[in-house]
Amino acid sequence: MTATAEEAGTTGPHGRLAACVAVGSRLLRTTAFRLALLYLALFVLSVGVILLVVYRTTAGFLEQEIGETIALEVAGLQDHYRGYGLTGLVEVVRGRSAVAGNNSIYLLTTPQGVILAGNLSGWPSAVPSASGWTHFKVADYGGTTERPSTAQAVTFTLPGQFRLLVGRDMSEIDQLRDRMVHSLGWILGVTAMLGLGGGLLLSRGAMRRIEAINRTTRQIMAGDLSDRVPRFGGGDEIDRLAGNLNAMLDRLERLMTGMRQVTDSVAHDLRTPLSRLRSRIELALIHETEDPEVYRGVLQDTIAEADRLLATFTALLSIAEAESGAKRQDFEPVDLTEVVQLAADLYEPVAEERGQTLAMEIRKGATVRGNGQLLAQAVSNLLDNAIKYTPEGGRIDLVLDGAGPGQAARVTVADSGPGIPAEARDKVLQRFVRLDTARASPGNGLGLSLVDAVATLHGARLELSDNEPGLKVALVFAAEAAGG
Amino acid sequence: MLDMKILVIEDDQQAASYLAKGLKEAGNVVDVANDGKEGLYLAGAEHYDVMVVDRMLPGRDGLSLVQVLRAAGNDTPVLFLSALGSVDDRVKGLKAGGDDYLTKPFAFSELLARIEVLVRRRGAAQPQTRLAVADLELDLLSRSVKRAGRTIELLPREFALLEYMMRNAGSVVTRTMMLENVWDYHFDPQTNVIDVHIARLRQKIDKDFPTPLIHTVRGAGYSLRASE
Numbered sequence: 001m002t003a004t005a006e007e008a009g010t011t012g013p014h015g016r017l018a019a020c021v022a023v024g025s026r027l028l029r030t031t032a033f034r035l036a037l038l039y040l041a042l043f044v045l046s047v048g049v050i051l052l053v054v055y056r057t058t059a060g061f062l063e064q065e066i067g068e069t070i071a072l073e074v075a076g077l078q079d080h081y082r083g084y085g086l087t088g089l090v091e092v093v094r095g096r097s098a099v100a101g102n103n104s105i106y107l108l109t110t111p112q113g114v115i116l117a118g119n120l121s122g123w124p125s126a127v128p129s130a131s132g133w134t135h136f137k138v139a140d141y142g143g144t145t146e147r148p149s150t151a152q153a154v155t156f157t158l159p160g161q162f163r164l165l166v167g168r169d170m171s172e173i174d175q176l177r178d179r180m181v182h183s184l185g186w187i188l189g190v191t192a193m194l195g196l197g198g199g200l201l202l203s204r205g206a207m208r209r210i211e212a213i214n215r216t217t218r219q220i221m222a223g224d225l226s227d228r229v230p231r232f233g234g235g236d237e238i239d240r241l242a243g244n245l246n247a248m249l250d251r252l253e254r255l256m257t258g259m260r261q262v263t264d265s266v267a268h269d270l271r272t273p274l275s276r277l278r279s280r281i282e283l284a285l286i287h288e289t290e291d292p293e294v295y296r297g298v299l300q301d302t303i304a305e306a307d308r309l310l311a312t313f314t315a316l317l318s319i320a321e322a323e324s325g326a327k328r329q330d331f332e333p334v335d336l337t338e339v340v341q342l343a344a345d346l347y348e349p350v351a352e353e354r355g356q357t358l359a360m361e362i363r364k365g366a367t368v369r370g371n372g373q374l375l376a377q378a379v380s381n382l383l384d385n386a387i388k389y390t391p392e393g394g395r396i397d398l399v400l401d402g403a404g405p406g407q408a409a410r411v412t413v414a415d416s417g418p419g420i421p422a423e424a425r426d427k428v429l430q431r432f433v434r435l436d437t438a439r440a441s442p443g444n445g446l447g448l449s450l451v452d453a454v455a456t457l458h459g460a461r462l463e464l465s466d467n468e469p470g471l472k473v474a475l476v477f478a479a480e481a482a483g484g
Numbered sequence: 485m486l487d488m489k490i491l492v493i494e495d496d497q498q499a500a501s502y503l504a505k506g507l508k509e510a511g512n513v514v515d516v517a518n519d520g521k522e523g524l525y526l527a528g529a530e531h532y533d534v535m536v537v538d539r540m541l542p543g544r545d546g547l548s549l550v551q552v553l554r555a556a557g558n559d560t561p562v563l564f565l566s567a568l569g570s571v572d573d574r575v576k577g578l579k580a581g582g583d584d585y586l587t588k589p590f591a592f593s594e595l596l597a598r599i600e601v602l603v604r605r606r607g608a609a610q611p612q613t614r615l616a617v618a619d620l621e622l623d624l625l626s627r628s629v630k631r632a633g634r635t636i637e638l639l640p641r642e643f644a645l646l647e648y649m650m651r652n653a654g655s656v657v658t659r660t661m662m663l664e665n666v667w668d669y670h671f672d673p674q675t676n677v678i679d680v681h682i683a684r685l686r687q688k689i690d691k692d693f694p695t696p697l698i699h700t701v702r703g704a705g706y707s708l709r710a711s712e
Contacts, residue, residue, distance in 0.1 A: 310589060311672060311674070314569065314671075314672065317569070318671065321570060327572075330572065342667055342668075345639075345640075345641045345667075346641075346667055346669075346673065346677050346681075347675075347677060349677075349680045349681055349683075349684050350675060350677055350680045353683075371571075373571045373669075373670055373671060376671075377669075377673075380669070380673050381674075384673060384675050387675070388675070442674075443674065447674065
């Protein structure tokens with residue numbers, strides 16, 4: 001029973017209230033609403049301050065005006081008293097008091113309080129303030145307003161203890177002030193509404209863009225890596241965020257494509273030697289023989305094939321490592337001169353054995369920031385290729401230039417082999433790609449891929465060009481890659 | 485091969501028994517520990533000539549195991565085995581107190597050669613200024629080489645290669661060891677460049693003399709020694 005009652009309660013007024021609170025708290029949680037509220041608070045506060053200043057200045061100005069007028073009048077009456085005596089003053093005060101529609105208040109009494117002239121029925125009981133002003137309520141004088149109004153007056157004592165009061169009915173000014181407060185209040189109210197609306201509108205605009213980013217992110221998480229965050233231009237923070245996200249996605253997609261390419265290549269190019277390996281062992285098992293030498297031969301071939309496979313794996317891993325860019329954190333100044341010299345030392349006898357000339361021109365003191373081992377591997381791969389594809393008696397040039405315009409250093413290896421046709425130059429940088437002209441030479445089609453990955457890692461350009469005849473490969477290190 | 489007492493710390497049972505079998509067949513006494521804790525205990529309880537330590541072990545990582553041993557004053561040569569093959573991994577291994585680092589998979593002959601060099605190096609005398617094998621002399625100060633009193637001109641890299649071989653005279657040095665120690669290359673150049681260098685060195689060291697000093701060890705590498 002109790003449970004039913006409670007369940008019923010959830011759909012009743014309490015339930016609706018709870019739902020409203022839930023919606024409210026959800027609204028409060030949105031950044032858009034919070035931003036709008038913050039914006040509104042600031043907006044209302046600043047408008048309030050401005051209105052307050054306007055009010056104080058305007059009201060103050062009116063009061064000051066009145067004060068000055070009264071002061072002038074008092075000075076005039078004093079002059080009159082000095083010139084025409086009490087009778088003259090009484091006459092003037094009576095005369096001025098009689099003017100209808102005048103906001104002026106006058107009262108002239110004897111020392112005993114007997115009224116001699118003026119439009120007030122009695123001396124006000126209010127005590128003058130420190131500044132000499134007396135504020136009081138007037139009910140009966142020939143002023144403009146019918147209702148009891150407030151007045152502001154200055155009182156002073158004439159020689160002979162006669163007392164004079166000169167003042168102004170303030171009701172008009174009070175009305176003006178009331179109206180002002182009223183309209184300023186309206187202004188503030190409208191401002192607050194506009195502020196809230198504008199704030200919501202503005203922050204929703206920004207939030208819509210962030211929501212667009214969220215949508216793209218969800219799309220990508222769902223598997224569509226090609227989606228990109230829309231950009232609105234303008235180059236503000238959100239736009240920059242979108243730009244950076246897109247750049248990040250581009251890089252991710254490139255890496256993913258690279259990885260997919262590797263997976264495909266592994267499937268194609270590692271399966272072949274593995275199946276060769278497998279059939280070789282299987283055949284040896286099928287053809288039973290008493291001769292241990294046959295088995296020994298098969299085993300030796302198997303090890304050689306396995307070693308080739310392992311070398312391919314190692315090369316693939318090196319490329320992947322270079323491409324991941326993780327090594328960049330451990331970059332240190334590398335003496336490129338030493339790297340190139342060492343590789344030249346290593347390969348010079350190999351070239352000589354093949355009757356090739358390895359001509360070297362190695363500039364001293366070329367330094368770049370990088371990974372020494374990867375750079376050494378890149379240079380030795382270039383030399384290895386050059387020696388492999390240059391016919392016997394051919395010439396290979398190894399040049400290391402120092403810093404030049406836009407470059408920190410440049411390693412050039414030029415051979416006199418068959419070269420690579422211009423249209424195939426991008427292709428040969430891909431993994432496992434071997435041109436028909438290269439089929440005869442041993443290799444796994446990973447050498448140039450590694451050089452390319454190492455170049456990218458070091459922010460260097462890999463330039464392939466025609467050596468007429470032969471291939472000219474240049475590794476150009478950008479000026480900012482220079483190590484200190 | 486020397487009669488050595490070797491401790492193998494390797495968590496993979498199959499790899500451990502294969503290592504133990506191979507090392508025993510080469511004439512050594514082998515103890516096997518299957519995790520870091522047992523390895524640490526054995527290394528402290530017994531005296532070994534060399535330890536072969538897998539870098540990744542359950543219980544205690546190979547790196548920290550060696551660090552603990554070194555901190556405790558144990559200076560038994562350590563050869564790390566690891567599937568992690570990058571240069572940084574290698575540097576970490578050597579920094580932790582390892583003496584050599586071999587990436588899996590490896591040729592057994594490579595492992596044997598490296599173990600022998602490690603143990604021999606430990607037994608070697610103080611820094612020398614002169615190396616001699618049979619009638620071949622190498623002076624490290626004047627950087628000159630003589631055989632049977634005759635001066636032999638060598639290029640700087642040939643000198644470094646010969647120096648490395650003479651320091652490890654009698655032991656097998658593999659191509660990888662030469663690349664690592666003479667060229668500081670911790671990767672495998674595709675062409676067998678070392679063979680060409682050895683051929684050149686032979687031309688200068690052995691060609692004009694009746695007994696060759698540089699010997700080819702099939703399936704492993706080279707060895708510089710006085711006689712067959």
